[in-house]
Amino acid sequence: MNIALLGYGRMGKSIEAIALNRNHKITLKIANATDDYDFSNVDVAIDFSIPNAAVTNIKKALDAGVPVISGTTGWLENYDDIINYCNTKNGTFLYASNFSLGVNIFFEINKKLSQLMAGFPDYSTEIEEIHHTQKLDAPSGTAITLAEQIIEQTNYKNWTLEQPKADEIHIEAKRIPEVPGTHEITYNSEIDSISIRHTAHSRQGFALGAVIAAEWIKDKKGVFSMKDVLKING
Incomplete structure (x- = not known):
């Protein structure tokens, strides 16, 4: 080809x-x-x-x-x-x-978990993504996809890089040298936290x-x- x-x-x-x-x-x-x-x-x-x-x-x-x-x-x-x-x-x-094959599987896990968590409003949701310093956009497209999947399944209306409102998912975008990419979604309550994470080891x-x-x-x-x-x- x-x-x-x-x-x-x-x-x-x-x-x-x-x-x-x-x-x-x-x-x-x-x-x-x-x-x-x-x-x-x-x-x-x-x-x-x-x-x-x-x-x-x-x-x-x-x-x-x-x-x-x-x-x-x-x-x-x-x-x-x-x-x-x-x-x-x-x-x-x-x-x-x-x-990435692993990330696309991660997307499906994220979608399923967000469906499960939709019935538990006591949990707040946040996303953290980490990439190399040469990545020009923030948040990453992967983080946006993850946020949009959660929005489709829950009462959240939007995502933001700023201080979130009650109906917004906060995305924290970090840029660190020589990091291929990490994405983590966390659901927090006063009682406990639930997290899923995908970490790329190389490109x-x-x-x-x-x-x-x-x-x-x-x-x-x-x-x-x-x-x-x-x-x-x-």
Whole structure:
């Protein structure tokens, strides 16, 4: 499979190494949005760029009829526009706030726990996420996904990085050098606390998941998620 890397930072380089090890070829690398987009020898594009380049990268791939997956976060105010654009182009698009197999399992655990906790209003909910200092957005896309899952199942209305109101989930975003990523959800009451946590030990899980998603999405049409790739129901 011929792969375009849209964004060639640390994640792009990790994806490249895994893709080559799985006998794929990297036929296009876009380091920034001013580079030449030549998709003539590309089967699938993988976008791990920066927020202000992601929309351009994705649309360029869709314009060329190339399936594109994106793990870039911080641009989701344009998500609906991209979905409409993909459908207009009869294209193929997959976005995931996190491509790690473990994190996607964690999402399902978070959803189930939030369903259970919805009936116990004495517990307050908070999220802590820790990432490396080069991560540009805060909170992480994964933390936002976790918060949105909880909001769907409970009486919370929003999340915030500030001091929370009664109907808001507080997200604490920490940036520490050389930390691949940790996410923890805690339910606190006067009596006890309940926590679930996912800790990434390296970027390899994210990169491998992205390559697996690219392998899966090739030759498909439509808008997908990692639940489709991993066949996670519910």
